[in-house]
Amino acid sequence: MAKYTTIAPLYDLLSAEYPVYGAGRRRLAELIGLQEGQQVLDIGCGTGLNFPWLCERVTSTGTVIGIDRSPTMLAQARGRAQRNGWTNVILIQADATELETPDTSARITSAGGRALSDAALATYSLSLMGDWPSAWQAMWDLTTAQARLGILDMQKPTGFAAAFRPLAQLACRLGGSNIDAHPWTALEQDCTEALRDSLRGGHLQVRVGSKPQAA
Structure with a gap:
């Protein structure tokens, strides 16, 4: 967490959001299918880079719950919310x-939200966590039985983009991510109606699914 405490004010500038990683956020927001008035849980929300896409879809009648362990990253997220x-x-x-x-x-309820969210997502955050399966379980437990869940994370570029693997690996190493974690495999295993997409030469992996309905 010390690294993010230091770079929090500059994170948005250093994260290659606009040339690379923002495309994945937009795609996940499209696939997860949020509706007006819903509540969505953003695990590892960082500086709130997902908030524009989430707030646009749930509108002012919905709620966005951002969870992050870094107080300085949350300070940036709070400032983003206040400015907008x-x-x-x-x-x-x-x-x-x-x-x-x-x-x-x-x-969450004491802050004005509902106990369980209608959707949950984690973007570029699970691969930062050594015990990411526990965070995935939290996404499951903190959402309704009908919830949609989404994961956006990174792997080594493939195909024609394989030449960029060293750069992608360096970026992940500097950010503290495990490029080989592949946390979306949990979603593919546990959810139904899984939607899959990849961007930027396969470097960005997007998965969205629904909790299975009881018989």
Whole structure:
């Protein structure tokens, strides 16, 4: 967390968001199919780079819950929300790998949200976590039975883009991500109606699915 504490004010400038990684966020927001008035959970929200796409879709009648363990990253996210007038953004400082469902739900409701969200997503965040399966379980436990779940993360570029592997690996190493984590495999295993997409030469992997309905 010390790294993100230091770079938080400059994170948006250093993250290659506009030439590379923003495309994945936009695609995930499209595929997850958020509706007006819904509540969405953003795991590892960082500086709030997902917020424009999420707030646009849930509108002012919905709620965006951002969870991140870094207080300085959350400070940037709070500033983004305030500048844009997004009064429906709730921010919670917590480690996503250590979330306790009752406690987290209580914190969300006390801040004005609902105990369980209609959707949850993690963008470029699970690969930063050594115990990312626990964060995936938290996404599952903090959403409704009908929820849509989404993961956007990175792998080594493939095909014609394989020449850029060293650059992609360096970027992930500098950011603290494990490029070989492939956390979207959990979604493919646990969810139904899985949608798959890849961008930037396969470097960005997008997955969206639904919780299976009980018989």
